[in-house]
Amino acid sequence: MEVVVPKENNNDQMVMISRLYVADGAYIEEGSDLIEFETSKTAVVLQAPASGYVSFLYEEESEVEVNSVVCTIDAEPLKSNGEELAVVAENSSQKIVKEGVVFSKQAMRDYNGDVDLDGKLWVTSRMLVVGGVKSNRTFDGAESRNSTLDQKASTEMVASHQQPGDEYKLAKTSMRKRSEINSLGVSGGGVFQSTIGLDIFSGKRIVPSIMFDNSIQDLICYESSKMLGNEFKDLNSFYISKSEIGLYNNVSVGISLDSLNKLTVARIKNSDKKSLAELQENIGSIIIKFEDGTLSGDELAPSTFTITDLSSSGASYVRPLLNGSEALIIGVVRRSEDCFGLYASFDHRVTAGLRVSHFLDNLKMRVESYFSTKAAISGNKCDFCLKSLEEEISRGQRGMLLISTVSGQKNICRNCYEGW
Numbered sequence: 001m002e003v004v005v006p007k008e009n010n011n012d013q014m015v016m017i018s019r020l021y022v023a024d025g026a027y028i029e030e031g032s033d034l035i036e037f038e039t040s041k042t043a044v045v046l047q048a049p050a051s052g053y054v055s056f057l058y059e060e061e062s063e064v065e066v067n068s069v070v071c072t073i074d075a076e077p078l079k080s081n082g083e084e085l086a087v088v089a090e091n092s093s094q095k096i097v098k099e100g101v102v103f104s105k106q107a108m109r110d111y112n113g114d115v116d117l118d119g120k121l122w123v124t125s126r127m128l129v130v131g132g133v134k135s136n137r138t139f140d141g142a143e144s145r146n147s148t149l150d151q152k153a154s155t156e157m158v159a160s161h162q163q164p165g166d167e168y169k170l171a172k173t174s175m176r177k178r179s180e181i182n183s184l185g186v187s188g189g190g191v192f193q194s195t196i197g198l199d200i201f202s203g204k205r206i207v208p209s210i211m212f213d214n215s216i217q218d219l220i221c222y223e224s225s226k227m228l229g230n231e232f233k234d235l236n237s238f239y240i241s242k243s244e245i246g247l248y249n250n251v252s253v254g255i256s257l258d259s260l261n262k263l264t265v266a267r268i269k270n271s272d273k274k275s276l277a278e279l280q281e282n283i284g285s286i287i288i289k290f291e292d293g294t295l296s297g298d299e300l301a302p303s304t305f306t307i308t309d310l311s312s313s314g315a316s317y318v319r320p321l322l323n324g325s326e327a328l329i330i331g332v333v334r335r336s337e338d339c340f341g342l343y344a345s346f347d348h349r350v351t352a353g354l355r356v357s358h359f360l361d362n363l364k365m366r367v368e369s370y371f372s373t374k375a376a377i378s379g380n381k382c383d384f385c386l387k388s389l390e391e392e393i394s395r396g397q398r399g400m401l402l403i404s405t406v407s408g409q410k411n412i413c414r415n416c417y418e419g420w
Helices: 105-110 142-148 151-155 175-184 217-228 276-292 353-368 389-394 414-418
Strands: 002-004 014-020 033-038 043-047 052-056 063-065 069-074 095-098 101-104 168-172 193-201 237-239 244-248 253-258 263-268 305-309 328-336 339-347 401-405 408-412
Touching (some): 193 353, 217 253, 217 276, 217 305, 217 353, 253 276, 339 353, 401 414
Parallel strands (some): 253 305, 305 328
Antiparallel strands (some): 002 069, 014 033, 033 043, 052 069, 095 101, 168 244, 193 339, 253 263
């Protein structure tokens, strides 16, 4: 019995297999979960229409045309007959069995006997490229990247994006994300960028830093690099095409430098592997080299994400623009003596606003931990005389009072509450 992918959405011509519930060749009972596939709107679980032995024609993350055969269920296990070619599915997604291995029609045309088929249950045309496996390809240099990226993905790269300079691997985008990209599409293309911001309260550092006494650039650089190398690896990436993004294997922060007549981004390679003291030294070094015009080629190589610090400029808002083949750039401004504004611009084709919001919340918590508890809350002021909480505590008070007014809740110091 052939199992066909149903058409759940009239706008979908393709779906993506997100999960195979049983192993290829396994026995399954009628009504049991068989395949989960993702449409542009939702995930759908297909149940087995009959009991028998399953022969899958695709693997997880494969893209399949709707109304095409995705597997067969037979009363007996599938048997191959040596060199005999058996047509398994007679449609546009036709598969062929050769030497006990299921081939795609394109792979059958490309196969010339130079790939070891031992242990393989299926072969696609992409697996015949340098003997690679499509979902975990790692590229070590520009030559291998250019030769391995399929032509369609290469031509769909955003024109304004340069070829990434660091190692990366390919990852499939979800069908839902592709639908979102289509919805965001504009005539002539363009970078689909959004910006999210929040405030960070500082004050006095627990461990003083002479160079960064009035800045949090070093802390943003250190903590964001650590996060992008661990729980937020998906943001250390870049857009390739509607179906694929690139995930960098390393984290290399770019520090934006501006001398009014030229803008430069200097890279600190493997920034997630460095200590805070090392990054502080690196930032100081590249600032001096930038002013002297002595930045090296390695320091001018493309980064994987960028930080632009405008905290010394007097600006209170920034909407940083994505740099090169990146999906994330962080901008910093200074609102007051003890408050910084933090903004993250991101590529909507790679990630989503909620994910970046979680990233910023986490980053805020990490950065504020470098300041004393009293300093961290010193952003609170009396809403009537603007006296800081820190000053109120220094006068022997326990803190601010919270009162309800016709315009909402307000902070009020003891003097304003009781009268001078």
